[in-house]
Amino acid sequence: MSHSAADRVREALLETSRNFAAFAAQADRIEAAAGLMIDGLKGGGKVLFCGNGGSAADSQHLAAELTGRYLRDRAPLAAVALTVDTSALTAIANDYSYDEVFTRQVRGLGRAGDVLVGISTSGNSRNVVAALEAARALGMRTVGLTGAAGGRMKELCDVCLCVPSTDTPRIQEMHIAAGHMLCELVENAFV
Numbered sequence: 001m002s003h004s005a006a007d008r009v010r011e012a013l014l015e016t017s018r019n020f021a022a023f024a025a026q027a028d029r030i031e032a033a034a035g036l037m038i039d040g041l042k043g044g045g046k047v048l049f050c051g052n053g054g055s056a057a058d059s060q061h062l063a064a065e066l067t068g069r070y071l072r073d074r075a076p077l078a079a080v081a082l083t084v085d086t087s088a089l090t091a092i093a094n095d096y097s098y099d100e101v102f103t104r105q106v107r108g109l110g111r112a113g114d115v116l117v118g119i120s121t122s123g124n125s126r127n128v129v130a131a132l133e134a135a136r137a138l139g140m141r142t143v144g145l146t147g148a149a150g151g152r153m154k155e156l157c158d159v160c161l162c163v164p165s166t167d168t169p170r171i172q173e174m175h176i177a178a179g180h181m182l183c184e185l186v187e188n189a190f191v
Contacts, residue, residue, distance in 0.1 A: 016173055022164040023174055030178055033143045033159040034185035040115040040141060041186065046078035048110060050102040050131050051119030054172045055145075056083035058119050058179060065183040074191045080109065082131070102131035112139030120144075121171040123151020123162070132156040145178060147171045
C-alpha cells in the first residue's frame with residue numbers, strides 16, 4: 001500500500017515528537033552543558049563551535065545567538081563558529097588536511113577555560129573529533145551534540161548530548177532545539 005505525502009509528513013512529525021519526548025530525559029545534561037558554557041564565559045573565556053554541513057550551519061546559528069541575542073537584550077557574549085572563515089578552512093585543508101580545519105583554529109584561538117562545542121550527527125566526524133582532542137589538550141571544556149550512539153565524541157566530551165535517534169534529519173532537528181536551550185540558559189545567566 002502506498003502512502004501519500006501527507007502520510008509521510010505525519011509519520012515524520014510523530015517520530016520527531018517521540019524523539020523529543022525521549023530527549024527530555026537529558027534535561028540535566030543540557031543544564032550541565034550550559035553550566036560549562038556559563039562558567040567559561042564568566043571566567044573571561046569564549047565558546048567555539050564546529051561541525052560539518054548542517055552542523056556547520058548550526059555552529060554559525062548558535063554562535064550568532066550568543067554574540068547577538070537569543071531572546072533578551074544583554075551584552076554580547078564571546079562565541080565563534082570555526083566554520084565561517086573560508087580562507088582559514090581552505091588554506092588549512094590545502095596545506096595540511098581537511099581533518100585539521102578545526103584543530104588548527106582551536107590551537108590558535110582556544111585557551112584553557114574556553115569551551116568547544118562539537119556537533120556531529122554520527123559523533124565520528126574526524127575533524128570534529130580531532131578538534132575535541134586538541135581542546136582537551138589545551139585545558140578547554142568540551143560539549144558534544146551527537147546522535148544516539150555518541151561515536152568517538154562521547155569519550156572526548158565533558159558533556160555529550162546524544163540525541164535518541166539514528167536518522168540524520170531527526171538528529172539535526174534535535175540538535176538545534178538543544179542548542180536553543182543552551183543559548184537560553186546561557187543568556188539567562190547574563191541578564
